[in-house]
Amino acid sequence: MTHRTKNTHTHRVLALVGSLLIWALGAGSASAELTIRITEGADSAIPVAIVPFAENGGIPAGDKISNIVQDDLAMSGEFRTLPPEKMLSLPSQRSEVYFRDWRLLGQRYVLVGQMTRNGDRVEARYELLDVNREERILGESASASVSNMRTLAHHISDKVYEAITGVPGAFSTKLAYVTLDSANGEPRYRLQVSDVDGKRASVRLESGEPILSPAWSPDGRKLAYVSFETGKPAVYIHELDSGNRTKIADFRGLNSAPAWSRDGRSLLMTLSKDGNAEIYRMDIQSRNLKRLTNHWSIDTEGVWDHTGEGIFFTSDRSGGPQIYHKSSEAAEPRRITFGSRYNARPRPDSRGDYVYYVHQRNGGFHIARTDLSNGEETVLTRTASDESPSLAPNGRMLIYATKHSGTSVLTVISADGGAAYSLPASEGDVREPAWSPVIR
Amino acid sequence: MKLSVHQKAFAMVLSLGLVAGCSSTGDTMGEDQYGSDVSAVDQDGGSTVYGGSEDGGVSASDLTDEELRAREERAEMEAMRNITTFYFDFDTAEIKAEAREVLVAHARFLENNPGQQVRLEGHADERGTKEYNLALGERRANAVERFLIVNGASRGQLETVSYGEEKPAVMGSNESAWAQNRRVELVFE
CATH class of the missing domain: 3.40.50.10070 (TolB, N-terminal domain)
Structure with a gap:
């Protein structure tokens, strides 16, 4: 564990007054305001x-x-x-x-x-x-x-x-996340985009079925995500300015875990059309697929590394989920995590220094990172039901979802685990945060 | 409404002793929550209580032993097919030994009713990552699918879908809730 000291000065940010501009695509859809x-x-x-x-x-x-x-x-x-x-x-x-x-x-x-x-x-x-x-x-x-x-x-x-x-700030970037409102008996999933402080939230998609895994395109203008709106998981690309959506993958079985290439031209995704969960690269223009993993185990949560050539992914080929790295599409996978039985959903930084992931220890799920130069693992969070880590583009902050009094909330920590800030929504659960790149 | 169906199914599995080590969950599912539509099954033993009005004009002594056995067998199969939810251990897709007999009954029924379609919905508990759980739910649904095919169902009758951890049967972050959420549900269409 990194050394941390509880700050006795617990601040509460002033409630901000004044009307906020809220863009909502769904008529009458309210957006959950986050407070820090x-x-x-x-x-x-x-x-x-x-x-x-x-x-x-x-x-x-x-x-x-x-x-x-x-x-x-x-x-x-x-x-x-x-x-x-x-x-x-x-x-x-x-x-x-x-x-x-x-x-x-x-x-x-x-x-x-x-x-x-x-x-x-x-x-x-x-x-x-x-x-x-x-x-x-x-x-x-x-x-x-x-x-x-x-x-x-x-x-x-x-x-x-x-x-x-000396490091560029990341405060002009955006967050995407999914809220779940079950207040009226019928679940309402809302894909939302807000400022990094949770303000100016706007609903981009509303559905009675689950929405998962929002992923920003490298120019910050599109989101790929998984939606169950047809009754089964399919991958969509959503242009944020126009609201236009394209169903990009709807094969038999799983269509999930989209991740963009650095040039924005292809998506990694998990498909099970050939039998079990494997990672594929899809060229968005032609929709041609190339299969990048081939194993009877679960292979999922693929994401490109800082070079843009290799991928990190989760596989349970050793018996339980662990993080693996392939230095190129053709390279043999190398196992990265060994510290516990369950390590999943890798998120590498943009410099090749660290990979962040969900880590199980003593029955709880935490966010941890491994130093790629020496394999050293550090547990960054003390909360116990942590999911969905996402790094700010400057690599200095990380947002993740955790449980607070039975409700799912978002928490921001510094990427070395030195400080924690929670962003509870005023209504319902908030999950699946994705930190945008610098928006061009 | 859907919850009570899940609870009903789970209660049936419990009553058949198919889930071990979950006695604490019994407290949360009182008899009053079962709903009236489960009255056909004796919740103590899982044996059938069919008879009465339907078979009113026929006394058991009119049947040969063989016919009686066949009838009982049929009734048992019928009763077993009321169980449509099957549970799994954490991070596994292994069909529990106790579930096999019930799944065989489903497979025989599907074999005898080739027009019947069934959807196998795979689920995981909330622990771990959503995407891995999506794959895990599919692995569980696939395991049940393979078992049904081996025992007589045909592939064309079966469709699998995974919801991962997105559609828990029971809310809550405790072992009892997790045990009820790691499941495959058979939905007959």
């Missing part, structure tokens, strides 16, 4: 003060940019933010900053800024200051339409995160 609750923080969190931005008139009431930035940075687990009521002053530009005050407050960085309305756009001018060196390390003017204030806020979060850590 910070449950643990890392020891090593960097203290940063996000000063409420000054507003020069015409800025719509509602969520404040500084609040959104503060929540984003806190969610990463790498920052500890200072509540505004503890600030000694509220500067909005560098010339108003007394570095000594911020040093006294134990802050390493201060973000100050101001908002100006220009027609139907809002401009933010902001500066990130290094308190110890008394230097500006980031200064920018950025704008967005009035209705996209949240987009602007997540952009600022990305810039601040990168200026301090």
Whole structure:
């Protein structure tokens, strides 16, 4: 286990007021709003003060940019933010900053800024200051339409995160997930897409039958998923802008576990049309299939590795499910996990350093990772019914589904297990999270 | 409604002693939940209680021993075919020894009724990953399919589908619920 310390300061993010734009494809379909609750923080969190931005008139009431930035940075687990009521002053530009005050407050960085309305756009001018060196390390003017204030806020979060850590932020990306609402006796499955903080959720597909395994195309514009809407599992591709859907695989037996190639031209999927669960690559244009595994055991949950040439997958050829890697489509599979009887659903990072997966230990299911350079395994979560790990595109955060008081919820952890944040839905179960790539 | 059917089926398996080590589940399924449509089966022994009004004009002594045995056998087969749900251990697709006799009865029935179609729905409990469980549910349905074919059913009568962990018979995160959710259901169409 990695070393973690329970943060005694359990924050609750301010309930955000104001109307949120909700796009729903299904008429009258409500989307489950996720709220973030910070449950643990890392020891090593960097203290940063996000000063409420000054507003020069015409800025719509509602969520404040500084609040959104503060929540984003806190969610990463790498920052500890200072509540505004503890600030000694509220500067909005560098010339108003007394570095000594911020040093006294134990802050390493201060973000100050101001908002100006220009027609139907809002401009933010902001500066990130290094308190110890008394230097500006980031200064920018950025704008967005009035209705996209949240987009602007997540952009600022990305810039601040990168200026301090050297790694691009992932706050402008999206989450896809499935909610299950059984309140009225009839189950309603809803495939939803939201911001990474759970806001601006919109329903993209609603069904009385299960929806599973949403997977983002590399450009972030399409989702592949498994839907049981015809009574049996089939794989669909869903274009998010148009809402157009294509049933891409509907063979006899299983059609499941879609995963995109890096060029977006083919999908890995699990089919059992030839007898039992095997992994195939389908060329999306021609729908030609190539079989990549051939074994009497279950082979499923295929996903490409960081090179785009090899695949990780789950197989129970050793007796129970374990993670395997093939360095090319033709290579012999090599077993990766040995630490327990049950390891499944691999999710490799984009650098080839780690593979993350579901790991059973002492009767519970956790998220674990293996260091691919030395085979060392680390269990990252302490919750006990953990499923569906999905990495942020910068490799620094991971979202997964777990159970909280009998309800399925989403939790974000830092990818080294250092901090945990849960995102419980206000209604029903939330499962199958998938973190989008950087959307192009 | 569907739940009560599952519970009914499970109760029948229980009463036949087909599931070992699940005595605690009996508490959650009182007799009042069985529904009136199961009155044809004696829940204590699983033996038939047919007779009475249907056979009212015929006394047992009018039948030869052979006829009586054949009739009893038929009735037993009928009763066994009321059991349509079969349970599995964690991460296995092995048909339990106790389930074989019942599945043979289903296979004989299908053999004698070639027009009858049946759908084999495979399920897993909630533990582990959804995609692996989807494959596991299929493996269980396939195991039952093969068993039925070996015992007389023809492939064309059978269709398999896996729901993985998506359609639990019983809600809950405990051994009793998991045991009832690792199953294959025969749905006659």
